[in-house]
Amino acid sequence: MATAPTKVASRPVARVMFVGLRVLLATGCITLLLNLYNQNDMHHIQNDRQNELESYRQIESEFMRRSSQLEENCQILGTAAYEKSEYEWSWSSYLLFMFLDNVSRAKHRICVPLKIGSISWIDLSEKLRQQNIKTAVNATLMTVRHPLARLVSMYIDKFLDGAPFSSYQNHSLYEFSWDYRWRKYWMPALITNKRISPPTTYFEGIRKARDGLLTNIRNGITSDVGETENNLVTTILSSFGSDNVKLLGTHFSNASISFEEFVNQVIWSYENSVADHHWIPFSLDCNVCAEKYDYIIHLENSRTEVPYLLNKLGYNISIFENTHHAKPVNQYNTYKDYFRLIPKQKLERIYEIYKLDFYLFGFKY
Ligand SMILES: *[C@@H]1O[C@H](CO)[C@@H](O)[C@H](O)[C@H]1NC(C)=O
Ligand SMILES: *[C@@H]1O[C@H](CO)[C@@H](O)[C@H](O)[C@H]1NC(C)=O
Ligand SMILES: *[C@@H]1O[C@H](CO)[C@@H](O)[C@H](O)[C@H]1NC(C)=O
Ligand SMILES: *[C@@H]1O[C@H](CO)[C@@H](O)[C@H](O)[C@H]1NC(C)=O
Numbered sequence: 001m002a003t004a005p006t007k008v009a010s011r012p013v014a015r016v017m018f019v020g021l022r023v024l025l026a027t028g029c030i031t032l033l034l035n036l037y038n039q040n041d042m043h044h045i046q047n048d049r050q051n052e053l054e055s056y057r058q059i060e061s062e063f064m065r066r067s068s069q070l071e072e073n074c075q076i077l078g079t080a081a082y083e084k085s086e087y088e089w090s091w092s093s094y095l096l097f098m099f100l101d102n103v104s105r106a107k108h109r110i111c112v113p114l115k116i117g118s119i120s121w122i123d124l125s126e127k128l129r130q131q132n133i134k135t136a137v138n139a140t141l142m143t144v145r146h147p148l149a150r151l152v153s154m155y156i157d158k159f160l161d162g163a164p165f166s167s168y169q170n171h172s173l174y175e176f177s178w179d180y181r182w183r184k185y186w187m188p189a190l191i192t193n194k195r196i197s198p199p200t201t202y203f204e205g206i207r208k209a210r211d212g213l214l215t216n217i218r219n220g221i222t223s224d225v226g227e228t229e230n231n232l233v234t235t236i237l238s239s240f241g242s243d244n245v246k247l248l249g250t251h252f253s254n255a256s257i258s259f260e261e262f263v264n265q266v267i268w269s270y271e272n273s274v275a276d277h278h279w280i281p282f283s284l285d286c287n288v289c290a291e292k293y294d295y296i297i298h299l300e301n302s303r304t305e306v307p308y309l310l311n312k313l314g315y316n317i318s319i320f321e322n323t324h325h326a327k328p329v330n331q332y333n334t335y336k337d338y339f340r341l342i343p344k345q346k347l348e349r350i351y352e353i354y355k356l357d358f359y360l361f362g363f364k365y
């Protein structure tokens, strides 16, 4: 599903806030805090604490802003427009909530689309469920990320940032074997970019699967929609034959996929209804106009937002001390470098595909 998270240096501001939050939690009151220091330091500490409170207020109002922004944009868009999106074939069948709390198991839910910190949340939610929290407030959370930064992250993860396929080694349980990646990602991308020419049965198979899917949706049969991406692997295997698929894998083991070729593959997969689960718009994944999301976490800021929020919801966030959860992903500032060389026409197609993500969450192009 995803690679091990990348290491990124901690940001000083985040660190200060985080330590501050921990101290407040541990002591619970400012008097105790102040007693630890002499008079000369007092002024300093009061300033620090004021800054902290100021930061919390900022986070809080930012959460409120995002939540009402989503609600407003959904209203403007209208449910009908959202449901009638041309990507309706992907549906909301992926809507996946993780439950965080251990008391009623329905109080704290989070929707985490793939490539937006999902792996970290799997680990984290297991730890959170060990805690007995006492809060009575229900909350629905989700994580989002700039759509272009998410695409770059997929390219780095699934297409090895342009390295030869032969360099692939899975590092964790959440990853898949070389053969699996070959037939699911690399070989289809080589075909789309005309570096492997497929038998005609390949395109026929893709078209058939797509027609079947659309017919089912038109007839209201959505139970089979599921992972439409599987149609791609099935068609690869049936049209080439599994021996040939293997053989081609050996032949192309040193090949690689450029970023533009990856973009071509994303566009092609949408147009043929075999888009990969990892690059489905997260607006669809989390059914954002039908659910009410109280807290929308930006992956880029998760280092500060996640501990803040969990503390607010009543969790003991000391578990963050020695974990690598919620590291900021530094691709946020570099996705532009990747997209700079993509022709305008393709870029516009990408905006079109992810327009709900851009629009509903207020991300700028
Ligand atoms: C929280 O959610 C649970 C389960 O859905 C529900 O029974 C309960 O009434 C909710 N509590 C509040 C305060 O809304
Ligand atoms: C709930 O928390 C208790 C400890 O407080 C723990 O023993 C139990 O395993 C937890 N349940 C789940 C489902 O994690
Ligand atoms: C790599 O992936 C394979 C197949 O998915 C799995 O069996 C194996 O355990 C993985 N290796 C590691 C180190 O996790
Ligand atoms: C791939 O590259 C390695 C190292 O350069 C080379 O030994 C190997 O023969 C190459 N394999 C193919 C299939 O070209």
Ligand SMILES: *[C@@H]1O[C@H](CO)[C@@H](O)[C@H](O)[C@H]1NC(C)=O
Pocket: 025, 316, 317, 318, 319
């Ligand atoms: C939080 O957890 C840590 C250890 O995991 C524990 O030492 C601490 O007392 C806990 N704090 C509260 C307020 O329960």
